[in-house]
Amino acid sequence: MGRRTxxxxxxxxxxGLSAFAVWQFLRAVEDDVKADIEVVDVFRANQRIEPGVDGATALTFIESSTTNQEFLPPAAIVDQEALNELFVAEALTTGPISEGAIVTTDMIQSVEEVIIPRLSDTIAPGRVAVAISPSQVAAVGGFVRPGDRVNIVATTAVDVGRFLETITDEDLRAFFFGEEEEPAAPEVPVDEEAGITPEEALAAATPQVFDYTETVLQELEVLAVGAFVREAPGEQPGLGPLGGEILVFEVTVEQAERIIWIDKFTDVTLVLLPEGYVPVETEGVTGDDIFSIVERLQRELENLEARSGG
Structure with a gap:
């Protein structure tokens, strides 16, 4: 064997001896560290558990695990029997339990201990809550959120004949408008050859029913949308439509009466308002604003006047 060999x-x-010595040293260090570690049994959620879930259901999402005694929460449940006693159908989870979280006794409460919040507690003094259920499209595509402010726009078919009957009836006029004197009849040319009265001429030249759209209430605050409430809107990580939910408004008593009538007898559309919105007065929109019906009526009246020799 040569010298080099x-x-x-x-x-x-x-x-080899050096490597063995290092391995022995590291093993000794590891043994020392493990000697100071005390592993205890715990229970963890294997998926996110929402608040308000009954204990029996929540129990199906909990599994046994271990952790270092040093990191054990004070209220951690470490016994299967204790876990089964707490997570029963008559109990509810008190808050969201994250996936992998160690289950503790304060994550579950009996139904009697749970304080159920009331929507009425969030209403300001002197105001009331009233609800409507518009479609998702009518509710700004479903993007209305608790705390938003909206205008209510109503569309309905106005019966001119019935309105004229109301204002010409002394009792009805006094009831609805508080007026006693009959309003003066509008000046309408009379076709004497045809033998028609001014009222008949007006009726002939005026559509009996026309659709009318107007902003009827402005700056209404949305108290709740479905299960989401203004004071506690819940977790909404991204802006997405809530859908055609029931919307609850915080309004005055008079506004509540108006909303109830509007919801029952008109088609309702909501308009979402930006920050700093200033209410504006509107005259509403009729078919004439879209289709120039008044111009046609004016031509009819001019023809009527020409035939009457006016």
Missing amino acids: IVLVVALLLA
Whole structure:
């Protein structure tokens, strides 16, 4: 065996001894660390558990696990029997339990201990809550959120004949408008050859029913949308439509009466308002604003006047 070979063998032996010594040292350190670690049994959620879930259902999402005694929460449940006693159908989870979280006793309460919030507690003094259920499209595509402010726009078919009957009836006029004197009849040319009265001429030149759209209430605050309430809107990580939910408004008593009537007898559309919106007065929109009906009526009246020799 040559000299170089002997040197190489000795070097390899020394390297092996050094590696073994290092391994022994690290193993000793690991044993010392493990000696100071006390592992205890715990229970963890294997998926997110929402608040308000009954204990029996929540129990199906909990599994056994372990943790270092040093990191054990004070109220951690470490016994299967204790877990089964707490997570029963008559109990509810008190808050969201994250996936992987160690289950503790304060994550579950009996139904008697749970304080159920009331929507009425969030209403300001002197105001009331009233609800409507518009479609998703009518509710700004479903993007209305608790705390938003909206205008209510109503569309309905106005019966001119019935309105004229109301204002010409003394009792009805006094009841609805508080007026006693009959309003003056509008000046309408009379077709004497045809033998028609001014009222008949007006009726002939005026559509009996026309659709009318107007902003009827402005700056209404949305108290709740479905299960989401203004004071506690819940977790909404991204802006997405809530859908055609029931919307609850916080309004005055008079506004509540108007909303109830509007909801029953008109088609309702909501208009979402930006911050700093200033209410504006509107005259509403009729078919004439879209289709120029008044111009046609004016031509009819001019023809009527020409035939009457006016």
